[in-house]
Amino acid sequence: MYYTYVLKSSKDNELYIGWTVDLSARIKKHSSGKVYSTKFKLPITLVYYEACLSKEKAIQREKQLKTGFGRRYLKNRLNMPGC
Numbered sequence: 525m526y527y528t529y530v531l532k533s534s535k536d537n538e539l540y541i542g543w544t545v546d547l548s549a550r551i552k553k554h555s556s557g558k559v560y561s562t563k564f565k566l567p568i569t570l571v572y573y574e575a576c577l578s579k580e581k582a583i584q585r586e587k588q589l590k591t592g593f594g595r596r597y598l599k600n601r602l603n604m605p606g607c
Contacts, residue, residue, distance in 0.1 A: 526582035528589065530572040530598060533565035539598060540568065541589045543582040547573060571602055 527547040531540040531554060540562050544550035551570050557563045576582040588594045598604075 526576045526579050528574045528576060528582050528585040529570060530589065530602075531562060531568040532571045532602075533562070534567045534569065535565050537604075538565065539571075539595065540565070541586055541594075541598075543576075543579075543586045545579075572598065 526543060526545055527550075528541070528543045529547060529550070531542075531551075532538070533540065540554075542550070547570075553559055554562045554568055555566070557566060562568050574585060576585060589598060
């Protein structure tokens, strides 16, 4: 399985979207500050993920969620204010 995931920063309430093969290991890496893109936004929390059958589908879904429509979908799905 491949995973598309969304993290939320408690520091600035921003969302970070990515994909991985090993969701648990990737979250641990983010949480320990070993990923540059979230290093300065700690603490972070996993707020959403989807499982995909192929790497290509996970990457495609990540790109979709990073668009304006995708971010609006996530805010609605996660009941976040500011949509």
